[in-house]
Amino acid sequence: MSARQTTALVVLLASQFMMAADFSVLNVALPEVGVSLGFSTGSLQWITTMFALCAAGCTLVFGRVGDFVGRRRIFTIGMVVLAVSSLLGGVAGTPAMLLLARTLQGLATAAVTPAALALLTTAFTEPGLRARALGLNSVMMSGGFSVGAILGGVLTDVLSWRWAFFINIPVAIAAIIVVPLVVDESRAERRSRIxxxxxxxxxxxxxxxxxxxxxxxxxxxxxxxxxxxxxxxxxxxxxxxxxxxxxxxLVPVHILKQRDIAFGNLAALFIFGGETALIFFTGLYVQNVLGLSSLLAGLVLLGIGVGQIIAGVVGPRILQKVSPRSLLGLSLLLQGAFMLFGAWASADSAWLVPLIVTQFVNAFFSMLAALCFMVIATSSADADSQGMATGMATQSQQVGIAIGIPLVSSVFAAVIGTGSPTVAQELSGIHTAIAVTGTAQVVIGLVLWLVLRGRSPKPATSV
CATH class of the missing domain: 4.10.860 (DNA Excision Repair, Uvrb; Chain A)
Structure with missing residues (x-):
């Protein structure tokens, strides 16, 4: 890479990491936010829901708009909105003001995430560099969610939940200044109406x-x-x-009918939905069953972050030798298989080390599956449709993150019933939720492996 490419990569990846972390950074701090601003217990969930609705609901549209008006322009506008909304959230004094800030953050994420990914795919056209850039991007997107939970716990315990917003501002300002200097504008050559x-x-x-x-x-x-x-x-x-x-x-039907794109985006729902659910229920297990603090619960998740980082580094090398179509289903299957170990965790703290180890392996295969999905989803579209392709891929990822916890939580709630559950009831609910999620990933992974393997004998570098 040239120095200019390296600088562009660092800035774009930092923005992706920040956007992913924003989704979960307040999860650990929600009780303190509620007390500070006067949220009712029932309304706390809207702090996360408003962000998820906007981030997942508008991503595809903003990705396609970027194709027409310029991906760098959309990226910059999104960063400006992020800086303003983060300042608004940091100084919020009422629930309405905080929810407005989270809504704007979700819209900023919907604009920045596909634009940054499209800028990566158009800036790194050489197959090896593109695979490496996409691998690092997957690390930032997936790792950002788990690190966001850790960061939220640390900031809340050491400073205040308000710093979960303020920390975005300098990164956003740096991106607004640097990106126009090191990243060329990118848009579709053929203009058409929206x-x-x-x-x-x-x-x-x-x-x-x-x-x-x-x-x-x-x-x-x-x-x-x-x-x-x-x-x-x-x-x-x-x-x-x-x-x-x-x-x-907005999305040509012939694109949706392509088997690689259709099954790749389906896989994303299970990859990211399953991983976010695992992170959520690990926190529940560590705090409510083992009795550890929110800060220690966040530190337990470091194993997931490390596994994702390692897979992001070595994944592109693996994909130079193995087709992502062959590897996608197998990686998702193994992600689910190692998740299933959590379905046997007991209330004994001795389970903590085996859980961290199995989650590390789970995270490795989760990241490898995410990288396969991203290569397939973005390499199957032409240059004029990169915003649409990356928008669709990002939307699948955002939707998986948004619906993973609610869907699995419904299984958990059905097991523990109403009222205040005992530790044994919570543990039973966690076991069932993880078992259902892991089994679904194993089944979908097997289906994808059978359907996609052999679709292309070529490695990822020539996809």
């Missing part, structure tokens, strides 16, 4: 679906949750019909 009906349908459909799943995880399948899911299904169905009849579709 598919407004498709944009509205996919955004509202994603909003309704994510809200419905979140509601199921918190309150069960009540009338509101069922209605939201039905509305989401209808809107997404209409979206498919509209896209099949639109010349300048």
């Amino acid at each position: 598919d407004l009906p498709g944009a509205v349908l996919i955004t509202l459909g994603m909003f309704a679906g994510i809200y419905g799943v979140t509601r199921v995880g918190e309150d069960g399948l009540d009338a509101v949750a069922a209605a939201s899911l039905v509305v989401a299904a209808v809107l997404l169905g209409v979206f498919w019909v509209v896209e099949s009849r639109t010349a300048d579709a």
Whole structure:
């Protein structure tokens, strides 16, 4: 890499890490935020939900807009919004002000994440460098979520939850200044109109679906949750019909029909949804079953972060020798298999070390699967559609992160029942939730391995 490329890579990866960390940085601090600003217990979940709705619901639209108006421009605008929203969140004095800040942070994430990924794929066109850049990007995106939980615990214990917002500001300012100097503008060569009906349908459909799943995880399948899911299904169905009849579709139907892209984005839901659920229930197990502090609970998650970093470093080398189509399903299968070890963890603290070790291996294969998915999803589209392809890939990742915890939490809630659960009941719920998640990953991984293996004998560097 040239010095200019190295600088661009560092800045773009730092932005990706920050965006991923923003999703989870307040999770550990939610009780303190509630006390500080006067949130009711039932309304605390909106601090996370508002971010998830905007981040996952608008990503594809912003990715496609970047194709037309310029990916660097969208990236810069998103960073400005992030800096402003982080300042707003840091000084928030009311619940409404904090929720507005989280909404704006979600929109900034939806703009910056696909734009940064598209800038990476267009800046690094040489296959080996692109695989390396995508590997490091996957580390930042996946590792950011787990590190965000650790960082949130440390900042809350040492300083204040408000620093979970303030820490974004200098990074955002640095990106706003540096990116225009080291990254060339990138946009589609063929200009066309923006598919407004498709944009509205996919955004509202994603909003309704994510809200419905979140509601199921918190309150069960009540009338509101069922209605939201039905509305989401209808809107997404209409979206498919509209896209099949639109010349300048937001997502051309022929792209959605490509087996690699379809199954790759399906895999992302299980890769990221399963990993975020594992992080959540590990924190629950360590704090509520073993009785450790929130800070120590965050430190236990370091094994996941280390496993992801190592896989991100060695993954591109592995993909130079093995096709990502062959490796994707196998990696997801092994991710699920090592997750299943947590389904036997007891209330004895002696289980802590084996749990950390198995989660380290789980995280390694999770990152390897994420890298395979990202290579497949971004290498199957032409240069004019990179924003769309990266937007779709990022949206799949964001949706997996957004719905993973609510879906698995509904399994946990069904086991522990209503009222105040005992430690034994919580442990039983954690066992069941992890068993269901790990089994689903093993099954989907096996299906993907059978469907995609042999699709291409070529390694990732020539995909």
